[in-house]
Structures are given as C-alpha cells and as structure tokens.
Amino acid sequence: MKVALIGAGLSGIKAASLLAELGHEVTVFEKSRGLGGRLANRREAWGKLDIGAQYFTARDPGFQKQVELWLQASAVQVWDFSPYCVEQGTLTPSPDETVRYIGSPLMNQLVYCLSSNIAINFQCHISKVEKSREGWRLLSADGALFSSFDWLIVSSPAEQSRTLLDSCSDVMALVPEAVHQPCWAAGLATRGKIPADVQGIFGDETVRWASRLSSRPGFRKAPDVDDVWMLHFSPEWSEQQGKETAVDIGQTGLNWLQTIMATGLEKTAQYRHYWRYANIKPVTFDQPYLLDERQRLAVIGAWCAGGRVEGAWLSAQKCIQDLSG
CATH class of the missing domain: 3.90.660.10 (Polyamine Oxidase; Chain A, domain 2)
Incomplete structure (x- = not known):
C-alpha cells in the first residue's frame, strides 16, 4: 500500500514509522527544512x-x-x-x-529516532490534494505533482488541515473552526x-x-x-x-x-x-484521530489529543493501530 503523509512532526513521523514496519510504502511531505514540527530548534x-x-x-x-x-x-x-x-x-x-x-x-531527537528509512520530501509545501480513481494526488506550491497514493494521512495543525481538506472531505466537520x-x-x-x-x-x-x-x-x-x-x-x-x-x-x-x-x-x-x-484553546475536542474510510483519509496530530507531546505520539499510535487491526 502506498501512503502519502503530510507533516514531519512527531505524530507524522511516528505514523510513518509504524506504517513502514507493517511493510507499507510511505512518503512524507514537509514544508520546512527539517523534522520536528513544534519540537523545532534554532542554532x-x-x-x-x-x-x-x-x-x-x-x-x-x-x-x-x-x-x-x-x-x-x-x-x-x-x-x-x-x-x-x-x-x-x-x-x-x-x-x-x-x-x-x-x-x-x-x-x-524524539522525531529523528523514528525517522530512519523513511522517504521525506523537505521544503515541499502541499497546497492541494484531490482524490481520483487512481488514488490521492498531491500538488505542491511550486507545481510538482505526486500521485497514485492509496491513503492520505494529514498531520498538520487543525486549521491547516481544514483548509487543505474541505474541498474533498467532510472529515473536519466536527472540529471547531479555531x-x-x-x-x-x-x-x-x-x-x-x-x-x-x-x-x-x-x-x-x-x-x-x-x-x-x-x-x-x-x-x-x-x-x-x-x-x-x-x-x-x-x-x-x-x-x-x-x-x-x-x-x-x-x-x-x-x-x-x-x-x-x-x-x-x-x-x-x-x-x-x-x-x-x-x-x-479550551474547547471540547478529544478524539485521537479523524477518519474518512470511504476516501481512505486520516487526520492526526497533537491537537486531536490535548496538544501535548504525548498526545502527538498517541494520536499516531492509535490511528495506525486501528487501521491495521
């Protein structure tokens, strides 16, 4: 199975590592220059x-x-x-x-420990996604096209995930606007x-x-x-x-x-x-991941599970565990 995964923070890389262990072909797309998301650093x-x-x-x-x-x-x-x-x-x-x-x-370092043998496209901002008969197609901000993915997993902040997905799925419908x-x-x-x-x-x-x-x-x-x-x-x-x-x-x-x-x-x-x-924000939303099985689409991230580092890991763990179960 070919999986496209957007976001190389802890939840994204944890999900990618679990999928790779299960024998799936995973490609990660990250708009910044390095791994980590909110675990980023400055030298x-x-x-x-x-x-x-x-x-x-x-x-x-x-x-x-x-x-x-x-x-x-x-x-x-x-x-x-x-x-x-x-x-x-x-x-x-x-x-x-x-x-x-x-x-x-x-x-x-928490993310780097999980990232070995994972294909990651850095500085690749995915601006549009769409589902076709051949699978998921991803278009980057600079015009590059990536296609034929069986599943799409998005591990961006909720607001960015909504912007990216609202035209192709109602998976974010239960999530607050902000x-x-x-x-x-x-x-x-x-x-x-x-x-x-x-x-x-x-x-x-x-x-x-x-x-x-x-x-x-x-x-x-x-x-x-x-x-x-x-x-x-x-x-x-x-x-x-x-x-x-x-x-x-x-x-x-x-x-x-x-x-x-x-x-x-x-x-x-x-x-x-x-x-x-x-x-x-102090809102009532505590669902470890979101899933659109018909579209073969999942949304994960720390924000799904309280916002802490642990939440990012659990979101990915529970999502992949349930999908593979």
Whole structure:
C-alpha cells in the first residue's frame, strides 16, 4: 500500500514509522527544512535553542514504554528540577512530583529516532490534494505533482488541515473552526547572577513559561554568557500583539525576567519566533484521530489529543493501530 503523509512532526513521523514496519510504502511531505514540527530548534552561536516544546511528560503506559526506549538510547534525559511560579508578581517555589523529560541533545531527537528509512520530501509545501480513481494526488506550491497514493494521512495543525481538506472531505466537520492560539517565543542570552535552583518558571498573563535552558542537562552555551533562556509568552498576550507587532519581544522578555527575579540582567543576544498554531484553546475536542474510510483519509496530530507531546505520539499510535487491526 502506498501512503502519502503530510507533516514531519512527531505524530507524522511516528505514523510513518509504524506504517513502514507493517511493510507499507510511505512518503512524507514537509514544508520546512527539517523534522520536528513544534519540537523545532534554532542554532545560534550562543546556544542551541529548543524554541517549541520545552519538556514533556508521560502518563499513558504505552508512551511510558516508548520513553524508556528513548532513555536507553540516550535520546531522552530527565530534567530534574523544582519549578517556581509567579504569584502576584512575586517568584515563589512551586515544587511538584512531575517527572519532566527533554530530548537529547535537543527536543527533535524524539522525531529523528523514528525517522530512519523513511522517504521525506523537505521544503515541499502541499497546497492541494484531490482524490481520483487512481488514488490521492498531491500538488505542491511550486507545481510538482505526486500521485497514485492509496491513503492520505494529514498531520498538520487543525486549521491547516481544514483548509487543505474541505474541498474533498467532510472529515473536519466536527472540529471547531479555531483550535489554536499563537505564542511568541523569545530566546535570550544574559549576563547576571540568578539563583541556581531557578530553572523553570510558570509565569503570568504576559509570560506563560520561562525555561532556563542553560540549566538543562547537557546544554552548552557560549563562554561569555551566564545564562540562556527561552520565554513563551501567554496566548492572550501573543494574540493581542500579533505576528507583525512593533513591540521588541526580546526586550519585553528581559524586562519581565528582571522584574520577576528582582535583579539586573544584561541581554547580549536574542532570538524570537512567532508560533501561529501553538496552544490548544479550551474547547471540547478529544478524539485521537479523524477518519474518512470511504476516501481512505486520516487526520492526526497533537491537537486531536490535548496538544501535548504525548498526545502527538498517541494520536499516531492509535490511528495506525486501528487501521491495521
């Protein structure tokens, strides 16, 4: 069976690897230059930044077994720290029993571990799909045609999946019109003294989460930098600003850090990224995948199962498991 799969994030590559194990011919189409989706990273001279998911947890027994395999392969490490939170503008310890994992050396290692022997077309933006007697046909934004696929699996954000599929299937009919909210992400290289135990901060209405990346196991930073941070701004703040904001995202993040830490910091470098489809809205939709059996079409992704890294893996696992069962 020939399968076309759109999207090389964790759910897409997990589904592709399962299909390949079953002996199917799978071709993956990815519009960006690399694997990972929201597990993407940015390599700067002052540090390698995970700009999407900062860590992940494991609750499902099947996913826990996968994490054990990743740990044995040194593709994953435990990030052992006690988080802080911001309460009425004050930094407060907020210890919990949560086990947090990170990819090693970067979060997209989770995807690379699953991608061997899979044919992937990078920088290939599929702009149109249609079903014919010969199977699924895919047309890229630059005019390339890919045809004769028995099945199509789409692992894009809900809004992009709807745009792509609405003309050929009603598979997205039960999905809310808007599923995601945006997130501004800011990477900062700083100089200044910060207490060693402050590694992760649950924030406020401006910054939702702050990672002290330089405290994570195996992180390497430039010698002239004390710390490297990744700040994820709240969905409400990010939505209000929009992608074309004139606000200096890096300076805003630095000001927030200085206020929360009650100390002066010097910013030596910064990086910013706007995630249009980042956070899942508080809507009632928890179906691990969508299926149009008549058209031989499936839709998967983290957004189908709560938005977490674990959800991406489970969406693919359950979809392929049910299709092959």
